[in-house]
Amino acid sequence: MTDAATEPDKITGPTPDNALRAADKADSGPVLAADGRPLKQSLNRALRAQKIRALALIAPLLLFVLVSFIAPIGDMLFRSVENQIVEDTMPRTVQVISRWDPATDETPDEMVYQAAYFDLFFSAEARRHTRLGQRLNYESTGMSSMFRSIGRDLDEFGEPYQDAIEASDPRWEEAGFWYDLMSGEGANDLLESRRDSYMRLMGQSQRTVFGDVTCGIGSVFGNPCDIALEDVPLEFSLSNDITEFLPLTAEAYSDFTVFTVLDEGDVVAEEEPWEAVYTALGIDLKAKSQAEIQAYNGTGADALQAAYTALAEVEDISFRDQFIDADPDWGIQQPWQVLQTYSAAYTPGYFLNAVDMQKSPQGWELRPENQRIYGLLFQRTLFMSLVITFSCILLGYPIAYLLSNLPARKANLLMILVLLPFWTSLLVRTSAWKVMLQQQGVINDVLVWLGLVVDDGRLVMINNQFGTIVAMTHILLPFMILPMYSVMSTIPQSYVRAAKSLGATNWTTFWRVYFPQSVPGIGAGSILVFILSIGYYITPEIVGGTSGIFISNRIAYHISSSLNWGLAAALGTILLIVVLALYWAYDRIVGIDNVKLGG
Amino acid sequence: MPDSSHTDAFVEFERVQKSYDGVQLVVKDLNLSMPKGEFLTMLGPSGSGKTTCLMMLAGFETATHGDIRLDGKPINNIPPHKRGIGMVFQNYALFPHMTVAENLSFPLEVRKIGKSDREAKVKRALDMVQMGNFGGRRPAQLSGGQQQRIALARALVFEPELVLMDEPLGALDKQLRETLQFEITKLAHRLGITVVYVTHDQTEALTMSDRVAVFDNGKIQQLAKPDELYEKPQNSFVAQFIGENNTLEGTVREIKGDTCVVQLDDGGLIDAVPVNVTKVGERTRVSIRPERVEINKDRLQEGAHMLKAEVLEFVYMGDIFRTRLKVAGNDEFVIKTRNAPDQVRLEPGTQIDIGWLPDDCRALDAPSK
Numbered sequence: 001m002t003d004a005a006t007e008p009d010k011i012t013g014p015t016p017d018n019a020l021r022a023a024d025k026a027d028s029g030p031v032l033a034a035d036g037r038p039l040k041q042s043l044n045r046a047l048r049a050q051k052i053r054a055l056a057l058i059a060p061l062l063l064f065v066l067v068s069f070i071a072p073i074g075d076m077l078f079r080s081v082e083n084q085i086v087e088d089t090m091p092r093t094v095q096v097i098s099r100w101d102p103a104t105d106e107t108p109d110e111m112v113y114q115a116a117y118f119d120l121f122f123s124a125e126a127r128r129h130t131r132l133g134q135r136l137n138y139e140s141t142g143m144s145s146m147f148r149s150i151g152r153d154l155d156e157f158g159e160p161y162q163d164a165i166e167a168s169d170p171r172w173e174e175a176g177f178w179y180d181l182m183s184g185e186g187a188n189d190l191l192e193s194r195r196d197s198y199m200r201l202m203g204q205s206q207r208t209v210f211g212d213v214t215c216g217i218g219s220v221f222g223n224p225c226d227i228a229l230e231d232v233p234l235e236f237s238l239s240n241d242i243t244e245f246l247p248l249t250a251e252a253y254s255d256f257t258v259f260t261v262l263d264e265g266d267v268v269a270e271e272e273p274w275e276a277v278y279t280a281l282g283i284d285l286k287a288k289s290q291a292e293i294q295a296y297n298g299t300g301a302d303a304l305q306a307a308y309t310a311l312a313e314v315e316d317i318s319f320r321d322q323f324i325d326a327d328p329d330w331g332i333q334q335p336w337q338v339l340q341t342y343s344a345a346y347t348p349g350y351f352l353n354a355v356d357m358q359k360s361p362q363g364w365e366l367r368p369e370n371q372r373i374y375g376l377l378f379q380r381t382l383f384m385s386l387v388i389t390f391s392c393i394l395l396g397y398p399i400a401y402l403l404s405n406l407p408a409r410k411a412n413l414l415m416i417l418v419l420l421p422f423w424t425s426l427l428v429r430t431s432a433w434k435v436m437l438q439q440q441g442v443i444n445d446v447l448v449w450l451g452l453v454v455d456d457g458r459l460v461m462i463n464n465q466f467g468t469i470v471a472m473t474h475i476l477l478p479f480m481i482l483p484m485y486s487v488m489s490t491i492p493q494s495y496v497r498a499a500k501s502l503g504a505t506n507w508t509t510f511w512r513v514y515f516p517q518s519v520p521g522i523g524a525g526s527i528l529v530f531i532l533s534i535g536y537y538i539t540p541e542i543v544g545g546t547s548g549i550f551i552s553n554r555i556a557y558h559i560s561s562s563l564n565w566g567l568a569a570a571l572g573t574i575l576l577i578v579v580l581a582l583y584w585a586y587d588r589i590v591g592i593d594n595v596k597l598g599g
Numbered sequence: 600m601p602d603s604s605h606t607d608a609f610v611e612f613e614r615v616q617k618s619y620d621g622v623q624l625v626v627k628d629l630n631l632s633m634p635k636g637e638f639l640t641m642l643g644p645s646g647s648g649k650t651t652c653l654m655m656l657a658g659f660e661t662a663t664h665g666d667i668r669l670d671g672k673p674i675n676n677i678p679p680h681k682r683g684i685g686m687v688f689q690n691y692a693l694f695p696h697m698t699v700a701e702n703l704s705f706p707l708e709v710r711k712i713g714k715s716d717r718e719a720k721v722k723r724a725l726d727m728v729q730m731g732n733f734g735g736r737r738p739a740q741l742s743g744g745q746q747q748r749i750a751l752a753r754a755l756v757f758e759p760e761l762v763l764m765d766e767p768l769g770a771l772d773k774q775l776r777e778t779l780q781f782e783i784t785k786l787a788h789r790l791g792i793t794v795v796y797v798t799h800d801q802t803e804a805l806t807m808s809d810r811v812a813v814f815d816n817g818k819i820q821q822l823a824k825p826d827e828l829y830e831k832p833q834n835s836f837v838a839q840f841i842g843e844n845n846t847l848e849g850t851v852r853e854i855k856g857d858t859c860v861v862q863l864d865d866g867g868l869i870d871a872v873p874v875n876v877t878k879v880g881e882r883t884r885v886s887i888r889p890e891r892v893e894i895n896k897d898r899l900q901e902g903a904h905m906l907k908a909e910v911l912e913f914v915y916m917g918d919i920f921r922t923r924l925k926v927a928g929n930d931e932f933v934i935k936t937r938n939a940p941d942q943v944r945l946e947p948g949t950q951i952d953i954g955w956l957p958d959d960c961r962a963l964d965a966p967s968k
Contacts, residue, residue, distance in 0.1 A: 494689075494690055495694060498686065498694075499694075501657055501682075502705055502706035503681075503757065505680055516694075517696060
């Protein structure tokens with residue numbers, strides 16, 4: 001309470017602050033230092049060493065926090081809108097399905113089924129199609145099994161074509177023949193784009209400079225990295241001529257090449273192509289006229305001619321029918337609608353789900369009544385956090401008051417009692433409440449013994465909201481007491497004495513003079529307790545039952561059980577936004593400057 | 600207490616004792632009686648018990664023993680808020696969450712005084728301390744001096760007859776302190792209030808008070824008017840504590856009525872007024888104010904004892920000269936001479952004779968060793 005605290009502006013000497021203020025005020029050009037440079041510049045130069053030193057001191061922590069805290073949180077939040085899995089797994093389908101109009105009441109045309117066949121064939125080979133199934137299952141139940149069954153049957157779709165082609169000329173079964181047929185110059189763009197596609201499917205990004213450095217360091221210690229996927233030689237060069245003549249075949253063979261080399265580590269020239277390549281060849285050849293076939297005179301022209309003739313005998317494959325054979329659900333609009341709705345790389349779908357809404361062709365709409373749970377959970381979380389905060393204020397204020405008014409030695413003893421819970425495991429404390437509150441627990445036993453409660457009417461105090469509130473109030477109480485205490489201990493006794501000397505009774509003194517000055521402590525404690533309780537997990541999980549759980553329990557469920565990380569991230573983001581909004585509102589109403597955590 | 604028949608006593612302490620720990624007495628047997636309208640200062644070093652006395656009077660501490668009476672009525676058992684005593688604190692104690700006007704109207708509100716009346720009184724009090732335009736400000740927006748004026752106005756606004764001030768100017772700079780000292784005394788006399796003022800600043804005590812009570816070690820060492828306190832200290836503590844003072848130690852050789860002769864430890868003889876000495880052969884400490892030491896033999900009485908002195912240091916201080924001498928083995932002996940045209944400036948190293956009027960030299964109690 002010295003004077004200096006109340007009138008810092010009275011210092012007129014050359015303090016750094018005053019100098020800066022004066023420099024700001026000077027409109028008549030910059031003030032110059034003795035060496036003729038602007039004063040600000042030379043001041044900055046003088047302070048640079050200090051700044052660098054300060055930065056160096058916090059650098060380790062900053063780095064640690066960035067790597068271990070901010071980056072994972074950022075990544076997690078990003079997952080709430082990220083939806084690249086659809087595009088990465090079925091790029092060709094995503095491209096063609098956008099032209100489909102679900103309002104026509106028809107399923108997509110054959111082109112979409114065909115694109116889906118090639119996409120799914122590739123991703124099924126890479127064993128990635130079920131992941132997409134799981135992802136889409138969050139949006140529409142049943143998609144997961146549809147993807148699994150289609151993955152099983154996919155191999156047989158192109159069998160008629162493959163049989164006809166292989167029967168037409170034995171060379172079609174030779175890996176070397178295929179290799180020669182497709183080899184050439186000029187179409188490696190297509191090949192590389194397939195490699196890119198494969199890497200996205202596998203979730204591998206291009207190696208960055210950072211990765212190169214890591215690998216460089218690793219190789220120094222005799223632990224070199226594998227060659228980056230984008231640098232592995234495919235030992236195959238796609239012919240431009242054949243690509244123009246047989247576009248689908250070239251694309252399918254490129255897929256096959258990329259997969260064979262990158263995934264299986266085999267040599268393309270020694271491997272017989274997939275069924276999908278035969279299917280693609282069949283589609284390509286069937287689309288040609290006799291004249292076009294005869295006009296081709298590159299490698300294997302005779303074999304192509306033979307295949308063309310043989311294929312003429314074979315009926316066209318209908319991919320649509322094949323899909324429906326595998327799972328009749330592929331024959332209705334629903335799965336395709338979901339695929340179209342969620343084909344974008346970023347989606348609000350998780351957020352909509354988190355607020356009990358869903359995306360439909362008609363736009364956003366509320367989910368059916370029986371599927372809405374998150375609104376209720378958010379409401380309950382907020383309400384219970386408020387109740388907990390309020391009970392903490394009621395219980396904590398008298399303790400903090402006592403603490404700040406006791407002589408130091410007794411205050412220290414009491415402070416240890418307040419801090420005692422901090423030194424006990426959270427789990428132990430929560431479990432203790434379980435012992436206390438359960439129907440055969442200590443409190444009920446005592447009440448029955450006292451005759452206040454009949455033995456078969458024991459109170460239910462756990463696995464409900466009451467249990468959660470009691471246990472969390474107890475656990476969070478120190479977080480309320482400590483800021484309150486630190487504020488109260490800075491209120492000089494002379495205020496109370498002054499008020500009394502002015503004629504105020506004890507109550508008036510407290511209410512008009514002491515209490516208003518302790519409000520910043522209540523504010524600080526409330527923010528702390530409220531924010532902690534809004535995200536609390538362990539205690540509600542253990543004593544909350546079903547009616548006493550918080551939104552965070554649901555988040556944990558989606559993280560560890562249902563593995564719907566996108567939804568968990570969306571719920572977490574909403575929680576974060578709610579907390580920030582409350583903080584902002586508090587700042588506007590009370591003013592964050594009034595919140596003191598100490599001193 | 601022989602004084603209890605005193606009917607005009609407004610504030611009375613009778614045999615008051617105070618102990619915090621039950622082992623040591625902070626205030627030992629305090630007897631004090633103040634008439635209405637007096638400005639009394641409690642002066643003393645920290646820990647001397649002066650603030651404890653004030654707090655007992657205000658009601659924030661209870662006396663362990665003895666009676667405190669206000670206007671003839673014992674107030675030991677009256678809670679502070681019913682005593683009607685105004686109080687000013689060192690740290691101002693203005694309520695930071697209220698404006699200046701709200702601070703002032705607080706004591707009126709708790710007394711259930713009507714709004715219009717309240718506003719008039721607040722305005723009058725603010726004008727009284729020349730802070731009429733500051734009613735809407737918060738205490739944090741005021742300087743220290745302004746805050747203390749407001750605190751003063753707040754202590755006076757409910758028109759108490761007794762105002763206690765606990766080192767109210769301690770946190771202010773020198774110039775402001777002097778201005779406010781003057782204002783507080785003027786105000787106190789104009790309003791006719793009784794003031795108990797606690798300070799450790801002796802200048803403040805001397806300039807402001809009607810009477811000063813010098814506290815040390817839980818006891819009033821001397822209770823007297825400022826001039827008497829300065830010129831006629833009753834013991835060596837008071838002499839040392841108030842003003843600058845030269846001391847010499849010796850033994851009493853001769854007592855003749857109201858003068859005595861003291862033989863200093865190096866053999867020199869001086870005249871003094873016996874204050875705390877009663878018999879020949881007693882150890883004593885004599886005290887002489889620096890401005891009462893005479894270097895001009897002509898101004899002294901016939902036959903006055905003189906002492907040899909060596910000039911050690913000469914300091915020019917503008918209005919006065921401060922010269923440090925070595926006298927009878929004491930090289931911290933200071934004399935002050937007025938800066939007049941005919942005044943000599945003593946060169947360090949010269950030998951001079953010094954003397955003084957016997958009345959100015961007081962033989963006090965020897966320090967206990």
